[in-house]
Amino acid sequence: MASTPIIVSPSGSVPPARGDSARPDADLLEGLNPQQREAVVYRGPALLIVAGAGSGKTRVLTHRIASLLRGREAWPSQILAITFTNKAAGEMRERVAQLVGNASQGMWISTFHSACVRILRREAEQFGFTKSFTIYDSGDSRALIKRLVKEHEADAFGHSPASVQSRISKLKNELEDAESFARQANMSDPAERVFVEVFGDYQRALRKANAFDFDDLIGQTVYLFRAFPHVADVYRRRFRHILVDEYQDTNAAQYALIHELTRPVQGQAPEPFEQGGMMIFEPEPQGGEQLPGASLTVVGDSDQSIYAFRGADIRNISEFERDFPGAKVVLLEQNYRSTQNILDAANAVIRNNFDRKDKKLWTDAGAGAKIVGFTGYSQHDEAQFVAEEVEALHRAGLAYSDMAVFYRTNSQSRALEEIFIRSAVPYRIMGGTRFYERAEIKDALAYLTAVANPLDDMAVRRILNRPRRGIGDVTESAIARYADSEGISFRDALANASALGVGPKLQAAIAQLDAVLAEASEVMLPATGELASPTAVADGLAMLLEKSGYRQALRASKDPQDEARLENLDEMVAVAREFARNNPEGTVVDFLAEVALVADSDDLDDEAGQVSLMTLHTAKGLEYEAVFVTGVEEDLIPHRISANEPGGPAEERRLFYVGVTRARKRLHLSLAMTRAQFGEISVAMPSRFLQEIPAELIDWRQSPGDVNGRGGTQSRALNARGQRSGSGNWNSRLRHDDPPALKPRSTSLEKFPNRIPAKVRDNGDMVLAAGDRIRHEDFGEGRVDAVTGEGAKRVAHVRFDTAGAKKLLIKIAPIEKL
DNA sequence: CAAGGGGCTATTTTT
DNA sequence: TAGCCCCTTG
Numbered sequence: 001m002a003s004t005p006i007i008v009s010p011s012g013s014v015p016p017a018r019g020d021s022a023r024p025d026a027d028l029l030e031g032l033n034p035q036q037r038e039a040v041v042y043r044g045p046a047l048l049i050v051a052g053a054g055s056g057k058t059r060v061l062t063h064r065i066a067s068l069l070r071g072r073e074a075w076p077s078q079i080l081a082i083t084f085t086n087k088a089a090g091e092m093r094e095r096v097a098q099l100v101g102n103a104s105q106g107m108w109i110s111t112f113h114s115a116c117v118r119i120l121r122r123e124a125e126q127f128g129f130t131k132s133f134t135i136y137d138s139g140d141s142r143a144l145i146k147r148l149v150k151e152h153e154a155d156a157f158g159h160s161p162a163s164v165q166s167r168i169s170k171l172k173n174e175l176e177d178a179e180s181f182a183r184q185a186n187m188s189d190p191a192e193r194v195f196v197e198v199f200g201d202y203q204r205a206l207r208k209a210n211a212f213d214f215d216d217l218i219g220q221t222v223y224l225f226r227a228f229p230h231v232a233d234v235y236r237r238r239f240r241h242i243l244v245d246e247y248q249d250t251n252a253a254q255y256a257l258i259h260e261l262t263r264p265v266q267g268q269a270p271e272p273f274e275q276g277g278m279m280i281f282e283p284e285p286q287g288g289e290q291l292p293g294a295s296l297t298v299v300g301d302s303d304q305s306i307y308a309f310r311g312a313d314i315r316n317i318s319e320f321e322r323d324f325p326g327a328k329v330v331l332l333e334q335n336y337r338s339t340q341n342i343l344d345a346a347n348a349v350i351r352n353n354f355d356r357k358d359k360k361l362w363t364d365a366g367a368g369a370k371i372v373g374f375t376g377y378s379q380h381d382e383a384q385f386v387a388e389e390v391e392a393l394h395r396a397g398l399a400y401s402d403m404a405v406f407y408r409t410n411s412q413s414r415a416l417e418e419i420f421i422r423s424a425v426p427y428r429i430m431g432g433t434r435f436y437e438r439a440e441i442k443d444a445l446a447y448l449t450a451v452a453n454p455l456d457d458m459a460v461r462r463i464l465n466r467p468r469r470g471i472g473d474v475t476e477s478a479i480a481r482y483a484d485s486e487g488i489s490f491r492d493a494l495a496n497a498s499a500l501g502v503g504p505k506l507q508a509a510i511a512q513l514d515a516v517l518a519e520a521s522e523v524m525l526p527a528t529g530e531l532a533s534p535t536a537v538a539d540g541l542a543m544l545l546e547k548s549g550y551r552q553a554l555r556a557s558k559d560p561q562d563e564a565r566l567e568n569l570d571e572m573v574a575v576a577r578e579f580a581r582n583n584p585e586g587t588v589v590d591f592l593a594e595v596a597l598v599a600d601s602d603d604l605d606d607e608a609g610q611v612s613l614m615t616l617h618t619a620k621g622l623e624y625e626a627v628f629v630t631g632v633e634e635d636l637i638p639h640r641i642s643a644n645e646p647g648g649p650a651e652e653r654r655l656f657y658v659g660v661t662r663a664r665k666r667l668h669l670s671l672a673m674t675r676a677q678f679g680e681i682s683v684a685m686p687s688r689f690l691q692e693i694p695a696e697l698i699d700w701r702q703s704p705g706d707v708n709g710r711g712g713t714q715s716r717a718l719n720a721r722g723q724r725s726g727s728g729n730w731n732s733r734l735r736h737d738d739p740p741a742l743k744p745r746s747t748s749l750e751k752f753p754n755r756i757p758a759k760v761r762d763n764g765d766m767v768l769a770a771g772d773r774i775r776h777e778d779f780g781e782g783r784v785d786a787v788t789g790e791g792a793k794r795v796a797h798v799r800f801d802t803a804g805a806k807k808l809l810i811k812i813a814p815i816e817k818l
Numbered sequence: 819c820a821a822g823g824g825g826c827t828a829t830t831t832t833t
Numbered sequence: 834t835a836g837c838c839c840c841t842t843g
Binding site (some may be wrong): 113 | 820828830831832833
């Protein structure tokens with residue numbers, strides 16, 4: 001992203017704040033409650049805002065920034081605001097812009113990771129990297145680690161690539177590097193020695209490839225600041241106000257980064273200087289040699305800490321006052337999002353986490369609707385309920401985009417998706433197999449990386465035989481050996497195909513690849529001084545895909561999935577064009593960095609009228625009118641694996657709490673009595689969290705007791721809607737100490753097999769018109785009211801005799817014409 | 819060297 | 834179940 005130069009007053013000094021008489025920020029305080037105001041106007045070295053869910057923290061944060069600017073207490077360029085997702089950053093930038101106009105342009109509002117990329121990009125040459133370094137995402141580093149584990153035969157010592165990867169990641173999050181770890185490792189343990197070797201090799205490989213992995217982005221920035229204090233001082237002088245959102249999710253490395261940035265600066269301020277296209281003028285040190293540390297504002301809620309598994313340390317927030325003596329603490333407990341019933345449920349659940357500061361959310365919005373509970377016989381039954389409920393809410397006037405469905409694990413989305421497709425409910429899945437993780441997209445990016453950062457061996461090796469060029473392991477090793485012996489990179493070795501001692505066919509294939517990459521370099525990396533055309537990245541990518549034969553191979557393939565892959569590649573080129581529009585001066589390197597750092601939760605576009613499906617983790621920070629939390633079962637939430645992890649169950653409870661508190665008006669909690677996992681159907685039990693919610697808050701459409709009691713012979717779809725069973729006290733029957741009551745007889749299990757046929761049917765050619773009668777596998781007979789849409793997306797609006805009105809996607813609905 | 823088959827195993831959350 | 838890895842065959 002290109003930074004806009006901000007010219008500040010030549011004196012470089014900050015204008016004094018005006019007196020209280022006519023606060024320039026008076027309008028910023030309107031409509032805020034006293035605690036929120038306090039959080040906006042407090043001035044001091046350190047401020048902790050403990051913000052319960054829905055308590056308006058983004059509002060407070062943005063108003064605080066605006067107030068600093070309005071009062072002329074800070075220049076935009078002196079503000080650094082850090083969030084965890086790009087989406088949150090974008091939202092914050094937008095809201096600040098609404099308050100202060102384009103003064104917001106000069107601020108850094110970004111994620112930890114992108115802020116560090118920006119810093120590293122400027123300083124990379126200080127410590128042996130080049131400006132065009134690339135970023136390894138977890139897939140890339142897994143591939144590299146896999147290779148190293150194999151090389152070292154580390155699996156013989158019980159090291160799987162996954163375990164090595166997570167261990168390295170954990171160490172890096174603790175700011176431990178390969179050397180420091182080696183020094184204190186128990187080297188008499190052979191397993192430990194092997195791990196040290198793999199770790200060391202991994203780090204050396206990264207350095208050689210001129211690449212950072214995700215964790216390095218933070219860790220290496222801290223290292224940079226510590227090893228080169230004069231570099232750190234530049235940023236300490238620049239950023240006078242640092243604000244961190246979701247502070248409870250910071251890990252040790254991020255914590256250290258914040259600490260480094262907020263240290264006082266010793267010595268004289270240097271002359272104003274220019275760097276990276278940005279003018280930075282320093283304020284004079286206030287009356288002395290030493291410039292005090294930047295003021296730090298952190299916002300967080302320890303009840304929403306859900307990332308301990310990736311190193312987040314809740315102590316960062318709970319011990320903030322100890323870390324920053326004299327810190328001011330402001331508590332925001334009034335909730336502006338949810339109804340009291342929803343908050344009561346949330347409070348009741350989170351209360352069971354013992355070592356927490358008591359905090360109670362409240363609202364004056366009224367009790368609102370009761371929470372709706374539903375127990376399905378199977379996950380499909382549960383999904384059917386969700387789909388029907390979504391439709392009912394939609395008919396009642398709620399937009400699809402105001403509804404969301406949450407689940408604990410990505411694999412749960414499948415059942416929901418199948419039913420949603422069949423019911424023609426528009427939906428959108430966030431996360432899961434992300435676009436950027438698809439093989440063809442990773443290939444396309446590897447092509448770009450090979451051009452942008454020729455030192456990145458992993459990227460070059462990845463595309464070596466994609467599309468198939470007849471280059472296999474043997475040839476790859478030959479190239480690697482040659483590169484090693486000549487002391488050149490893998491990429492450069494390709495230019496010497498004839499020296500590799502491989503057959504003529506292979507030589508030609510390698511030379512061809514080399515030529516394509518070279519040609520693309522000329523398009524995308526013009527000689528220094530010359531500016532690449534804004535569309536260079538997109539053009540270069542299109543060219544690479546065409547001339548490498550990649551697209552041709554897909555076009556020629558008879559695998560039906562390859563058509564979709566081609567479309568994905570088109571989409572990728574479109575993304576590159578979009579990037580060029582937004583960043584006219586962006587280079588391939590910038591493009592790759594942006595792509596590496598986007599998460600799927602970032603490209604939520606709200607205008608689309610679609611129900612959002614996502615994991616509970618992805619849901620953090622979002623809110624919806626109506627929320628469905630699905631799969632509220634033991635072993636799912638809390639997840640089975642969490643049981644043995646220290647702090648695991650408590651973290652799961654927070655995760656559930658996060659899900660519940662996303663809802664504004666309506667909350668649905670659902671579960672299934674049986675769930676298919678890896679082909680086996682297993683019995684599920686209601687989550688303990690359900691029992692922590694007072695019974696009177698839940699209106700069970702179908703309680704676990706109902707399902708269990710009736711033995712479950714009827715399919716949900718054939719039941720009349722709205723079967724009330726009251727909030728019967730099913731607890732007594734479903735306590736954890738007597739689960740046997742739940743054990744279904746095998747015969748009843750067979751009545752709820754996976755109701756979705758394994759193979760998706762194709763009714764594509766079925767001709768239906770208003771007035772036709774049809775029979776549906778689940779809903780029975782009905783009459784077609786209308787047919788809308790075209791081609792594969794034709795939808796039949798059917799009024800069923802017993803099941804009511806439904807919309808069906810004709811192509812795949814289990815229907816026959818009568 | 820590629821492709822296809824068979825057998826195995828791993829199943830959480832993600833910047 | 835599905836994705837992965839290894840092995841065999843072409």
